[in-house]
Amino acid sequence: MKLKNVTELAKSETRRGYDDACGTAHGLELIGERWALLVLRELMLGPRRFSDLRADLPGISANVLTQRLGELEAKGLVRRTRLPPPANIQVYEATDWGLEAEPLIQTLGRWAARSPRHDPALPLSGVSLMLSFKTMIDAQRARKIDARIGFRFGRDTYVARLKKGAIKIARAPIKDCDLLFEGAPTALAAVVYGGQPLDLIDVVGDHVLAERFVTLFPLPSKVSPLDH
Amino acid sequence: MKLKNVTELAKSETRRGYDDACGTAHGLELIGERWALLVLRELMLGPRRFSDLRADLPGISANVLTQRLGELEAKGLVRRTRLPPPANIQVYEATDWGLEAEPLIQTLGRWAARSPRHDPALPLSGVSLMLSFKTMIDAQRARKIDARIGFRFGRDTYVARLKKGAIKIARAPIKDCDLLFEGAPTALAAVVYGGQPLDLIDVVGDHVLAERFVTLFPLPSKVSPLDH
DNA sequence: CCGTATCCAATAAGATACTG
DNA sequence: CAGTATCTTATTGGATACGG
Numbered sequence: 001m002k003l004k005n006v007t008e009l010a011k012s013e014t015r016r017g018y019d020d021a022c023g024t025a026h027g028l029e030l031i032g033e034r035w036a037l038l039v040l041r042e043l044m045l046g047p048r049r050f051s052d053l054r055a056d057l058p059g060i061s062a063n064v065l066t067q068r069l070g071e072l073e074a075k076g077l078v079r080r081t082r083l084p085p086p087a088n089i090q091v092y093e094a095t096d097w098g099l100e101a102e103p104l105i106q107t108l109g110r111w112a113a114r115s116p117r118h119d120p121a122l123p124l125s126g127v128s129l130m131l132s133f134k135t136m137i138d139a140q141r142a143r144k145i146d147a148r149i150g151f152r153f154g155r156d157t158y159v160a161r162l163k164k165g166a167i168k169i170a171r172a173p174i175k176d177c178d179l180l181f182e183g184a185p186t187a188l189a190a191v192v193y194g195g196q197p198l199d200l201i202d203v204v205g206d207h208v209l210a211e212r213f214v215t216l217f218p219l220p221s222k223v224s225p226l227d228h
Numbered sequence: 229m230k231l232k233n234v235t236e237l238a239k240s241e242t243r244r245g246y247d248d249a250c251g252t253a254h255g256l257e258l259i260g261e262r263w264a265l266l267v268l269r270e271l272m273l274g275p276r277r278f279s280d281l282r283a284d285l286p287g288i289s290a291n292v293l294t295q296r297l298g299e300l301e302a303k304g305l306v307r308r309t310r311l312p313p314p315a316n317i318q319v320y321e322a323t324d325w326g327l328e329a330e331p332l333i334q335t336l337g338r339w340a341a342r343s344p345r346h347d348p349a350l351p352l353s354g355v356s357l358m359l360s361f362k363t364m365i366d367a368q369r370a371r372k373i374d375a376r377i378g379f380r381f382g383r384d385t386y387v388a389r390l391k392k393g394a395i396k397i398a399r400a401p402i403k404d405c406d407l408l409f410e411g412a413p414t415a416l417a418a419v420v421y422g423g424q425p426l427d428l429i430d431v432v433g434d435h436v437l438a439e440r441f442v443t444l445f446p447l448p449s450k451v452s453p454l455d456h
Numbered sequence: 457c458c459g460t461a462t463c464c465a466a467t468a469a470g471a472t473a474c475t476g
Numbered sequence: 477c478a479g480t481a482t483c484t485t486a487t488t489g490g491a492t493a494c495g496g
Contacts, residue, residue, distance in 0.1 A: 016287075018263075018266065018285075018286075018287065019286050019287050019350055019351065020266070020285075020286065020350055020351065020352065020353075020356065021347065021348050021349065021350035021351065021352040021356070021414070021417060022266075022269070022337065022352055022353070022356035022359075022360065023336070023337030023338065023339075023340045023341045023346065023360065023363070024265065024266065024269055024333050024336050024337040024340070024356070024359075025266055025356075026337075026340040026341075026343060026345070026346045026347075027336035027337060027339060027340030028265060028266070028336070030340055030343060032260070032262070032265075034260070035246075037252065037256060037260075038246065038248070038250075038252065038253055038256070041250070041252055057246075057248075058246075058247050058248065059244075059246065059247050075343075075345070076344070076451060076453060096451075097342060097451045100339060100342070101339055103335055103339070104332075104335045104336055104339050105252050107331055107332045107335045108251070108252050108255035108256070108332055109250065109251030109252040109254075109255060110251065111251075111255060111328060111329055111331070111332050112251045112252070112254040112255030112258055113251040113254075114325060114328070115254060115258060115303075116304070117254070117303075118251065118254045119249065119254075120249050121249065122247055122248055122249035123247065123248065123249060124248065124249040124250055125248075125250070128248070128249070128250035128252070128253075131250075131252075132250065132251065135251070186249070189249060223304060223324075223325045225304060
């Protein structure tokens with residue numbers, strides 16, 4: 001009754017399984033617990049520290065984050081590493097296999113975007129927005145664009161490389177960009193997905209390119225509530 | 229403290245959300261609760277009744293199943309219908325949007341199949357096995373096969389149509405099949421995925437075809453526990 | 457047999473405070 | 477900043493009982 005410490009935590013590492021050989025069921029045992037997939041999502045574009053994760057996952061509590069990270073680490077999806085000096089801080093990083101969950105995150109997001117209940121006005125992390133661009137890009141519309149586009153969300157910066165309808169995005173310093181967006185991820189999302197005017201955010205560089213860029217990510221049609 | 233009835237159930241219809249505009253987060257609000265995706269999985273090949281679901285989801289309790297079905301119905305993923313007389317029984321059926329979750333189920337299953345912890349010897353429902361065939365089929369190996377293959381698991385029967393490397397599967401009466409497998413889904417899984425000999429199950433019809441069929445579904449390589 | 461409702465014990469999540 | 481400890485609340489699963 002008093003062993004809420006290491007022993008019990010280790011035991012509760014996984015909640016009772018589904019006892020099902022189906023890969024889907026096993027997948028749920030791996031990333032089906034509350035918050036787990038969102039923690040992994042935040043690591044898809046590179047390592048993050050504990051407090052970054054906490055800030056980007058509105059509503060997660062410290063103890064749940066600790067527990068999820070420990071479980072993901074035990075399962076081999078996340079690794080704890082230490083940045084080389086002089087930084088020398090501890091960060092969490094997705095393993096190769098963890099990174100392979102990206103199609104899963106995209107498939108889930110694309111499917112859920114059809115939901116009539118989906119509210120794109122809620123807050124959004126920088127990583128979420130970047131991944132949504134990778135997921136929702138309309139290759140047809142983007143095929144003629146060849147550009148480097150930067151994003152600055154607070155102290156995090158990302159660079160997107162558009163070429164031949166494909167988009168690659170990495171966390172990287174803003175350098176040699178044709179265009180830079182600055183502001184909150186939520187504001188940029190309001191422009192791209194909510195049809196709000198571009199002047200909600202700061203745009204540095206090629207404004208014509210910016211106007212084109214924000215139209216490259218069409219949302220799928222909503223499911224009609226009458227179809228049930 | 230006493231209103232555990234309709235009022236409170238309606239309120240707890242969804243557990244507290246993630247407050248995140250990301251489609252992935254919304255997806256988790258839709259099908260992220262324990263058992264929800266597995267319930268939906270069991271409906272992917274057609275309507276099922278309450279007791280079928282209960283039997284195919286080892287370990288789910290009646291009250292949790294009732295609750296998940298109610299939530300999935302409220303979200304528009306599942307519909308309650310009544311089979312026409314003389315059957316005239318109530319069944320649960322995935323809506324069109326619910327059926328669109330199939331790629332999600334497949335992506336999750338394919339990803340999780342790389343897990344070193346995945347145990348293919350656990351029990352498995354007929355629907356799971358059929359969906360795993362659709363997910364894991366090696367189109368190259370299957371491209372020369374043109375056949376109708378039947379499966380009988382207890383009173384449920386399925387027919388798979390192989391043609392040009394593609395496979396279509398539906399719950400249907402066994403008719404005009406080149407080959408019929410009979411037995412428990414778990415036994416057939418042991419043959420196809422566990423490398424067990426074919427004589428674990430009953431095979432009626434073209435045995436040569438049967439031997440080829442069971443090699444069409446290669447599992448992905450496991451993640452090495454050392455890669456962490 | 458088909459579900460649904462209720463009660464109970466075990467766990468997981470959430471909020472908050474706190475320590476190295 | 478990076479977690480831990482503790483307390484409270486919500487959810488889960490199992491048993492059982494109940495109505496159609």
